[in-house]
Amino acid sequence: MKSRPLRSGRDFRIWKAVAVDTFSVALPALAEAAGMIAQPLVLGYLVLGVVMGLCIGVFPGLGGIAGLSLLLPFMFGMEPVLGLALMIGMVAVVPTSDTFASVLMGIPGSSASQATVLDGFPLAKKGQAARALSAAFASSLFGGLVGAAFLTLFILAARPIVLEFRTPELLMITVFGLSMVGILAGRVALKGIVAAGLGMMVGTIGEGDSSGELRMATYDMPYLVDGLKLVIVGLGIFAIPEIVALLRQDRAISERSILGGGWLKGVGDWFANIWLSARCSIIGVIVGVIPGLGGSVVDWIAYGHTVQTTKDKSRFGNGEVRGVIGPESSNNAKEGGGLVPTLLFGIPGSGSMAIFIGAIALLGSGQIEVGPSMLKNNLDVTYAIVWLLALANVVGTLICIAASGGIARLTTIPFALLAPFLFMIISFAAFQSGQDIMDLVALFAIGLLGILMRRFDWSRPAFLIGFVLSNPAETYANQAVQIAASRFRKSLEDGLEYIFSPIVIVLIVITVISIVIGLRQAKTIMAEGAVESGHKRAPMIFLLVVLGYLLVAFVDASMIPDYAAADRVFPRFVAGVAIVGALILVVQMMLRPETHPLFADREFSDAEKNAHGLWSTLAWFAGLLVLTALAGFILALAVFLLAFIRFRAGKGWGFALAYTAAGIAFMCFMAWLLNRDFPPGLLQSAVDLPWPLS
Numbered sequence: 001m002k003s004r005p006l007r008s009g010r011d012f013r014i015w016k017a018v019a020v021d022t023f024s025v026a027l028p029a030l031a032e033a034a035g036m037i038a039q040p041l042v043l044g045y046l047v048l049g050v051v052m053g054l055c056i057g058v059f060p061g062l063g064g065i066a067g068l069s070l071l072l073p074f075m076f077g078m079e080p081v082l083g084l085a086l087m088i089g090m091v092a093v094v095p096t097s098d099t100f101a102s103v104l105m106g107i108p109g110s111s112a113s114q115a116t117v118l119d120g121f122p123l124a125k126k127g128q129a130a131r132a133l134s135a136a137f138a139s140s141l142f143g144g145l146v147g148a149a150f151l152t153l154f155i156l157a158a159r160p161i162v163l164e165f166r167t168p169e170l171l172m173i174t175v176f177g178l179s180m181v182g183i184l185a186g187r188v189a190l191k192g193i194v195a196a197g198l199g200m201m202v203g204t205i206g207e208g209d210s211s212g213e214l215r216m217a218t219y220d221m222p223y224l225v226d227g228l229k230l231v232i233v234g235l236g237i238f239a240i241p242e243i244v245a246l247l248r249q250d251r252a253i254s255e256r257s258i259l260g261g262g263w264l265k266g267v268g269d270w271f272a273n274i275w276l277s278a279r280c281s282i283i284g285v286i287v288g289v290i291p292g293l294g295g296s297v298v299d300w301i302a303y304g305h306t307v308q309t310t311k312d313k314s315r316f317g318n319g320e321v322r323g324v325i326g327p328e329s330s331n332n333a334k335e336g337g338g339l340v341p342t343l344l345f346g347i348p349g350s351g352s353m354a355i356f357i358g359a360i361a362l363l364g365s366g367q368i369e370v371g372p373s374m375l376k377n378n379l380d381v382t383y384a385i386v387w388l389l390a391l392a393n394v395v396g397t398l399i400c401i402a403a404s405g406g407i408a409r410l411t412t413i414p415f416a417l418l419a420p421f422l423f424m425i426i427s428f429a430a431f432q433s434g435q436d437i438m439d440l441v442a443l444f445a446i447g448l449l450g451i452l453m454r455r456f457d458w459s460r461p462a463f464l465i466g467f468v469l470s471n472p473a474e475t476y477a478n479q480a481v482q483i484a485a486s487r488f489r490k491s492l493e494d495g496l497e498y499i500f501s502p503i504v505i506v507l508i509v510i511t512v513i514s515i516v517i518g519l520r521q522a523k524t525i526m527a528e529g530a531v532e533s534g535h536k537r538a539p540m541i542f543l544l545v546v547l548g549y550l551l552v553a554f555v556d557a558s559m560i561p562d563y564a565a566a567d568r569v570f571p572r573f574v575a576g577v578a579i580v581g582a583l584i585l586v587v588q589m590m591l592r593p594e595t596h597p598l599f600a601d602r603e604f605s606d607a608e609k610n611a612h613g614l615w616s617t618l619a620w621f622a623g624l625l626v627l628t629a630l631a632g633f634i635l636a637l638a639v640f641l642l643a644f645i646r647f648r649a650g651k652g653w654g655f656a657l658a659y660t661a662a663g664i665a666f667m668c669f670m671a672w673l674l675n676r677d678f679p680p681g682l683l684q685s686a687v688d689l690p691w692p693l694s
Contacts, residue, residue, distance in 0.1 A: 030152070033383035036081050037391070045082045046388060049089020050396045054403070056090065057097030065464070066242070067094065068355040069234035070429050075362040081384055083363045088388040091352055093396030095331045096140040100404075103132045103324075115303035119316060119323030126319055133404060134266030135321050137397045139277050139328040142270070144393030146281035146329075147288070147336020152386050154340055155375070162344050165372050167483060168499055170345065171476035172507040174469055177347035179515055187597040190581050190588075192459045197578025198546060199466025200473070201553045201571060202228060208567025209474045213560045215571055216553055223438040228446070230358040232430050232439060233467050236446025239426055241454040244447075244618065247419045250611040269321045276306060276322060277329040284330030288337025302330035336389060343382055346371035346472060354461075354468040416649035417659075420641055423621060424663055428670060431633070437679040440625055447621075451614070456539050457531040457600035474570040481566075533594060534601030540589050547582040550575050620644060633678035634692050638664055668692050 036042070056067040067090045075083050103120035116136065123132040165173070178196055205216045206227030217224035270277060280302040287298040306326030307316050316323050341347040346369075348354035357370050368378050375382060430443040453460050480499075488495030554575035560568035585598070592598055603610075620640070627636030641663050645656040671678060671692060678692055 029379040030383045030386075032380040033387055036380060036384045037085065037387050042081055042085050043391075045085040046089045046392055047395055047399075049086040050093045050392055050399055051089075052086075053090035053093035054097045054396070054399060057094040058100050065234055065237075065352045065355055066239035066426075067091075068352055068359060069231050069239065070425060072231040072234075072355070072359055072362065073429050075359045078363055080363040080368055080381060083359070084381070084385055085388055087356060087359055088385060089392045089395070091356065092144060092332075092335060092389055092392035093400070094352075095328075095335065096137060096144075096393075096396050096400055099133060099136045099140070099328065103129055103136065115299040115327040116324055118303070119318070119320045122317070122319035123321065123324070128319070130404070131266040131269070131321065132324050134264070134401065135269045136266075136324050136328040137400050138267050138270035139280075139325045140332040141393050141397040142274075142277050143281040143284055143329040143332035144335065144396075145390055146278070147285055147333040148386055148390035148393070149336075150285045150333075151336045151339050151343075151389065152383070155344070155382060155386070158344060159375050159379075162372050162375055165345070165503065166501075167476055167479045168501060169503045169507065170371070171473070171480050172504050172511070173341075173345045173347060174473045174476060176507055176511045177341060177345075178466065178469060178473070179511055187457070187600075188585075190585050191457070191598075192462045194546065194578050194581040194585065195453070195459045195462040196466035197574050197581065198550065199463035200470040200574045201550060201578065202233070202463075203467040203470025204474070204553075204557075204571045204574070208560070208564065209471065209570075210478050210566035211564035213564040213567040215560070215567065216556050223436055223442075228442055228467075229430075229439070230355065230468065232442050233446055234355050234464060235426050235430055236443050237450040237453070237460050237464055239422070240443070240447030240621075241450040241460075243419055243422055243426075244451060244614070245454070245606070246415045248606075248610045248612045248614065248617050250414075250416060266321070270325055273322055273325050276309065277325055279309075280305060280326045280329040281333040284333030285337040287330070288334030289340050298330045298334045299327035302326045332393065339385065339389070343370055343374060343385065344372070348465045348468055354465050357468060414649065417645070417651075420644045421663060423624075424637060424641070424667065427624070427633070427637075428667060431679050435677070437629060437681075440628060440679060444621065444625055448618070451618075452542055455602045456542050457597070457602070470574075477570055478566055481569075531600040531602050532605040533596060533599045534604040536589060536594055536599055538601055538603075539599045540586075543582060543585055543589065547579065547586065550579045550582060554579060620648065628679055628681055630681045631683045632681040632689075632693060634664065634667065635683070636681070637667065 037046075052071075053067055056070075068087060071087060071090065074086070078086075099116060099120070102116040103124050120132045120136065123129065178200075204227075206214065206225055207217075208215060214225065217227075219225065283302050283305060284298050287301060303323060303326055306322050307313055310316070310320075310322060338348075338353050342353040342357060346357060348357055360368050360370055368374065368381060427440060427443065431437075431439045450460060452458075453463065484495055484499055487498045554572060557568045557571040557575065588596075589598055624636055624640040627639055630636070631639075638660055641660040642656050645651050645659045646653060651659070667678075670676075683689070684693075
């Protein structure tokens with residue numbers, strides 16, 4: 001009986017601390033954040049980000065990861081609130097604008113809009129595309145605002161608790177995030193775990209975190225000493241595979257630009273089903289909080305809930321507007337949920353959040369860092385993100401509605417005319433990360449890896465999140481080991497208390513429970529959409545190549561001398577886990593039939609769509625790389641654009657020349673704006689040429 005007043009007193013002190021923190025710190029910071037973004041320049045950057053996100057979202061598969069990767073070169077030293085406005089504007093509108101491809105063409109604009117196709121495309125074929133789009137936009141706006149409201153309330157409530165997190169807690173939350181990313185990455189959980197491990201091993205390339213020993217690098221090849229840049233990995237893993245996939249189909253994104261009537265009817269449909277939209281928005285928020293899950297499953301969960309709560313289920317799949325409202329409400333709300341682990345713990349809630357974390361570190365003088373320190377030192381910036389998220393959803397919805405006719409016509413442009421421009425932008429962005437021609441070589445290599453991962457249904461978000469988390473995970477692990485060792489030298493009790501704090505124990509329990517549940521649900525998750533199974537040979541060869549790299553990386557880390565032992569522990573552990581997973585996959589492939597999801601091969605499901613081969617398409621971009629090494633980027637780009645438009649796109653010489661001139665002029669303007677040079681070649685080392693040929 002005596003313990004009850006103590007417990008009540010402790011609870012009272014906790015709640016008192018939360019209340020004091022809320023009213024003395026959090027609410028004033030929320031007001032300061034509103035003042036930060038209520039400036040014409042900030043709002044202008046927000047609108048610019050929304051427009052850019054709209055353009056990116058129209059292209060199936062590119063999404064927020066590619067868009068944010070393209071923005072990374074502009075983030076260096078930018079005023080934090082301006083950079084955040086640009087990025088949040090893009091991130092918030094992509095789940096809205098990707099609806100165009102889903103409705104008009106029947107191809108998911110992203111992994112989070114797969115379910116929208118089931119009823120959105122049939123509505124478009126009935127001449128009700130405008131109704132489907134307006135219902136989707138209204139649902140997306142509502143879901144986005146719900147996500148922003150949840151993020152606000154969660155930060156208010158959780159901030160005092162998050163500030164108690166130390167190194168062991170941060171390490172454990174990182175382990176939890178990685179486990180969820182790996183297990184919930186696709187139909188075969190082991191493939192997700194190995195993909196995350198592969199991403200982490202690629203992230204360890206270069207100097208070690210503790211003693212600076214080199215891993216998978218050499219001073220004879222200085223490029224890899226600093227590791228691969230995030231912009232190159234993000235663009236290579238996501239943007240290049242999608243551009244190549246669309247280019248191989250050799251057609252426009254959409255075949256129809258007529259939207260028909262029914263704009264007000266679609267909004268009315270949403271209002272009539274507002275409670276459905278609210279429930280699906282909450283589903284989106286909850287799913288978005290789970291690291292790495294988000295876009296790959298949220299729309300299907302919301303669609304399943306929509307079907308289950310509708311009396312007449314026969315209309316679904318034939319143009320039922322509720323089948324659009326449910327998924328679209330959830331996929332925008334997930335962005336607010338995804339920012340919870342991203343901002344509070346530095347654990348990416350999705351692939352785009354992984355890029356977002358890297359971009360925040362580049363803003364200003366680099367003083368902003370996601371995680372508990374952001375809530376402690378930059379709370380006003382944290383709440384500025386919340387306000388920007390809400391505003392971006394409103395602005396994005398209004399622009400989507402106003403510009404729908406023009407966007408619909410944009411989707412009818414043959415992709416052969418858009419692909420070289422996109423690849424030109426991507427190459428320029430990649431080069432700005434290190435100002436080295438090896439940036440383009442790395443982009444091509446990572447792009448090839450991304451193409452193969454997409455083909456064989458390996459989770460690319462798991463790879464990217466593993467890459468981003470490799471450095472903080474190693475840092476937390478090294479720090480925790482060092483501090484724990486000093487505590488254990490004092491006493492066993494002190495050491496155990498440091499390692500197994502109440503928060504760590506709770507996180508361990510949550511992680512174990514989540515892994516058990518996740519393994520049961522993994523079979524229903526399609527990270528890369530529905531992919532048919534093919535023959536055993538190609539998937540097996542790819543797996544063996546991945547296994548070979550992991551083995552080489554393990555041996556390389558093992559060769560680090562004893563005086564720098566801390567630099568070998570982390571890569572050896574990660575590589576060891578990934579190797580075991582890969583070996584199990586090899587055994588399973590030897591025993592399973594070819595119809596098993598292990599042998600997923602997109603070449604079989606896309607065989608009828610592809611008009612061009614993979615290697616012949618890649619040869620164009622390889623040619624640009626070789627020409628750049630010989631004659632420099634600008635001269636190589638001029639030859640590439642002229643030849644591609646004339647021979648691959650089939651346009652006349654006049655059009656090809658005009659296209660090439662416009663592309664070169666745009667590149668020169670971008671270089672002038674950023675005060676950057678272009679990659680030189682052998683020609684520039686022998687001949688003194690004027691800018692931009694130098």
